[in-house]
Amino acid sequence: MTQETEDDIQLNINIGGDHLFLEAKERRGAVRGNRRIKVRRTGNLKASENLEHKHSGGSEKKTNVISQEVKFTEQQHHRNIHHAVGKTADPLSTGVISSLFKNNPEIPKIDRMKVDTVKEEVFSTKFLQDLPLHPFMISSLTQQGFSQLTTVQMMAIPHLLLGRDALIKSQTGSGKTLAYSIPIIQRLQEITPHTKRTDGPLAVIIVPTRELALQSFETFQKLVKPFSWIVPGCLTGGEKRKAEKARIRKGINILVCTPGRLIDHIQHTNSLTLDKVKYLVLDEADRLLELGYEKDVSQIVAALHQQEHHQTVLLSATLSPGVEWLAGMSLQNPERIYASPEESSRNKKDDFVAQESKSDFVIPVNLKQHFVITPCKLRLVTLISFLLGKQKSKGKPCKMIVFLSTQDSVQFHYMLLKFLSSTTISNDKNDVNVDDLSQFQIFQLHGQMDHKERTAAFQKFSKTCSGVLLCTDVASRGLDLPKVEWIVQYTTLGSTTDYIHRVGRTARVGSMGNALLFLMPSETGYIKVLNENKISLEEVAMSDLLKPLLLLVHSMPQFTDTKRQTPHTVEEAATFLQNVCENHVHHNSDMKSLAIKAFQSFVRAYSTYPTSLKSIFHVKNLHLGHLAKSFALREAPSHMSGIQVKPAVKRKKHQDRLQPQSKKKRMQEMSEFSGGIVSSSKKRKEIIIYFPGEYLCSSEFLDRDIY
Numbered sequence: 001m002t003q004e005t006e007d008d009i010q011l012n013i014n015i016g017g018d019h020l021f022l023e024a025k026e027r028r029g030a031v032r033g034n035r036r037i038k039v040r041r042t043g044n045l046k047a048s049e050n051l052e053h054k055h056s057g058g059s060e061k062k063t064n065v066i067s068q069e070v071k072f073t074e075q076q077h078h079r080n081i082h083h084a085v086g087k088t089a090d091p092l093s094t095g096v097i098s099s100l101f102k103n104n105p106e107i108p109k110i111d112r113m114k115v116d117t118v119k120e121e122v123f124s125t126k127f128l129q130d131l132p133l134h135p136f137m138i139s140s141l142t143q144q145g146f147s148q149l150t151t152v153q154m155m156a157i158p159h160l161l162l163g164r165d166a167l168i169k170s171q172t173g174s175g176k177t178l179a180y181s182i183p184i185i186q187r188l189q190e191i192t193p194h195t196k197r198t199d200g201p202l203a204v205i206i207v208p209t210r211e212l213a214l215q216s217f218e219t220f221q222k223l224v225k226p227f228s229w230i231v232p233g234c235l236t237g238g239e240k241r242k243a244e245k246a247r248i249r250k251g252i253n254i255l256v257c258t259p260g261r262l263i264d265h266i267q268h269t270n271s272l273t274l275d276k277v278k279y280l281v282l283d284e285a286d287r288l289l290e291l292g293y294e295k296d297v298s299q300i301v302a303a304l305h306q307q308e309h310h311q312t313v314l315l316s317a318t319l320s321p322g323v324e325w326l327a328g329m330s331l332q333n334p335e336r337i338y339a340s341p342e343e344s345s346r347n348k349k350d351d352f353v354a355q356e357s358k359s360d361f362v363i364p365v366n367l368k369q370h371f372v373i374t375p376c377k378l379r380l381v382t383l384i385s386f387l388l389g390k391q392k393s394k395g396k397p398c399k400m401i402v403f404l405s406t407q408d409s410v411q412f413h414y415m416l417l418k419f420l421s422s423t424t425i426s427n428d429k430n431d432v433n434v435d436d437l438s439q440f441q442i443f444q445l446h447g448q449m450d451h452k453e454r455t456a457a458f459q460k461f462s463k464t465c466s467g468v469l470l471c472t473d474v475a476s477r478g479l480d481l482p483k484v485e486w487i488v489q490y491t492t493l494g495s496t497t498d499y500i501h502r503v504g505r506t507a508r509v510g511s512m513g514n515a516l517l518f519l520m521p522s523e524t525g526y527i528k529v530l531n532e533n534k535i536s537l538e539e540v541a542m543s544d545l546l547k548p549l550l551l552l553v554h555s556m557p558q559f560t561d562t563k564r565q566t567p568h569t570v571e572e573a574a575t576f577l578q579n580v581c582e583n584h585v586h587h588n589s590d591m592k593s594l595a596i597k598a599f600q601s602f603v604r605a606y607s608t609y610p611t612s613l614k615s616i617f618h619v620k621n622l623h624l625g626h627l628a629k630s631f632a633l634r635e636a637p638s639h640m641s642g643i644q645v646k647p648a649v650k651r652k653k654h655q656d657r658l659q660p661q662s663k664k665k666r667m668q669e670m671s672e673f674s675g676g677i678v679s680s681s682k683k684r685k686e687i688i689i690y691f692p693g694e695y696l697c698s699s700e701f702l703d704r705d706i707y
């Protein structure tokens with residue numbers, strides 16, 4: 001087994017059972033001069049093997065088979081295999097080897113915990129006709145496919161029609177939007193004489209994101225169809241303020257907006273008067289507070305409280321102590337409407353305090369939740385393989401959402417998948433067309449996109465039947481994207497609340513859905529945290545997720561190129577794909593800088609997990625070299641621009657300066673939630689990140705949005 005010798009043979013190493021077969025095949029064409037060896041490996045690795053060496057020598061057509069038994073020491077064997085895999089795995093001949101399957105931490109065994117999940121019926125036994133609604137409203141809704149009421153609608157609508165304040169909690173996708181909008185339209189259409197546009201806002205709906213505002217606005221547009229004199233409008237920022245001012249001047253009766261933008265108009269738009277507002281809705285109330293909007297929200301509530309009594313409604317699938325505080329200041333004798341029977345009976349008691357630990361987390365019954373433990377180096381190929389596998393399964397591509405931790409990370413993965421799906425990978429010798437990846441559409445959604453792009457992406461993904469949406473947490477709340485089959489959390493935010501809202505983008509209103517959570521071996525403690533919060537997940541093996549890659553690679557024409565060996569194992573296919581990605585990033589300066597930014601922002605975000613989860617998600621647990629692979633980088637960017645490297649000896653001295661940004665503070669930095677009024681003169685701040693190992697790295701982070 002002399003790979004060092006220049007020879008004109010191709011070695012196919014086939015490790016099957018206890019035997020290692022080296023098959024030497026004559027390369028096509030004449031054999032002359034210096035000869036190269038190509039090596040291919042299949043089968044499973046064994047420490048000590050018998051070796052059968054078939055050698056087809058020289059330019060003769062006949063094959064000489066030399067059979068000999070060779071004993072390897074374990075070390076020799078690994079060296080040989082490493083050499084073999086390396087040669088094969090480098091598809092584009094850069095000489096750089098991606099040893100994905102070596103030196104990875106062990107995947108720990110997870111003990112299953114018995115979890116008593118909390119259940120909530122989606123549909124009630126009541127119908128729209130059972131409610132005292134205008135017949136036109138009933139017929140219009142029936143035509144749109146709504147007739148049976150969901151549980152929360154059945155519980156909430158009668159109370160809201162009576163004009164009572166309410167705090168409403170029901171699982172994701174249970175129809176809370178109609179639960180608050182139907183009573184508003186019913187009451188507004190009853191007003192005689194008919195309301196006029198010039199009456200200005202009579203109802204104000206506040207939601208945390210632009211997309212959610214747009215969605216709620218569209219619901220109102222459908223509801224007012226029979227009542228054309230009621231005018232809904234949407235103010236979210238992104239659009240020019242002047243244009244919004246003109247629309248306000250013209251008259252909007254139902255104002256759907258993000259809090260920052262509303263405050264902006266309250267302060268700067270004279271024609272906006274809120275003295276006739278009768279209904280205030282704070283949807284995703286806990287999120288509004290999380291985003292650091294307490295001040296804005298309380299300012300709005302206070303402004304409205306100066307008027308005569310109006311109805312206020314707070315809603316979410318999850319409640320937090322902050323919502324209780326908000327309920328205390330904004331609601332008068334509220335009705336607590338909890339769709340889960342267990343919570344409903346508990347909340348009859350007055351002493352209830354909504355705390356995350358006391359509030360139940362309800363997951364839709366038709367949602368199948370999974371997790372996969374993936375060593376850091378293998379994250380990227382596992383993700384790609386999973387997405388491809390699902391896009392190609394049963395010949396019917398599906399609709400999926402992938403949550404990533406930062407905007408840069410979304411952008412990087414988006415560009416990489418785009419490249420894999422639609423471009424030709426070229427090197428000096430071959431054009432490699434990864435055409436099987438071109439089957440699916442890729443979308444991105446995050447706060448760095450401009451308003452137009454963002455709206456277009458959201459609407460296009462809403463309408464499409466298949467494709468992958470890569471996004472930050474901006475898409476986690478309230479969005480109702482039809483027919484999403486899979487939610488992938490490539491990184492988790494840590495809190496159970498965030499987990500619930502993300503997975504809640506599927507399995508909506510009784511439909512089926514699936515969720516997959518990616519965890520690294522060091523993060524498996526998170527499963528226990530979820531279990532303790534009554535969330536139950538099934539494990540899927542990484543090897544199963546990688547399997548589609550082999551099929552995919554086999555079906556790619558470029559891999560059957562005679563000059564190139566077709567990968568025969570999942571490991572080879574994964575290594576091949578990793579190398580394709582690494583080569584692309586390595587040879588493309590834009591991609592490289594995107595990958596570096598994505599890597600850096602990932603580490604930054606990783607350092608901001610709440611203290612209670614630091615034992616599971618701690619930046620010191622990250623192996624930066626391995627992490628680099630997951631961004632298709634060949635080395636950790638601590639050696640590259642953007643991060644200063646300081647001697648390790650100074651680490652202790654600076655330890656006290658490591659103040660991970662609090663979530664709240666981080667959220668406040670997020671312009672997409674701000675409605676565009678965050679001052680551009682935001683102060684640049686510096687935080688110090690301690691990378692494990694030898695380096696102390698410092699970087700300027702906070703001038704960029706994380707989400």
Ligand SMILES: Nc1ncnc2c1ncn2[C@@H]1O[C@H](COP(=O)(O)OP(=O)(O)OP(=O)(O)O)[C@@H](O)[C@H]1O
Nearest residue numbers: 148149150172173174175176177178317478480509
């Ligand atoms: N009575 C109903 N019958 C059938 N479908 C309904 C009904 N009510 C609402 N829906 C549909 O259910 C889906 C989810 O509704 P909605 O977005 O209001 O849920 P949600 O409870 O607000 O979810 P989230 O907590 O994620 O914000 C929407 O597509 C909506 O059109």
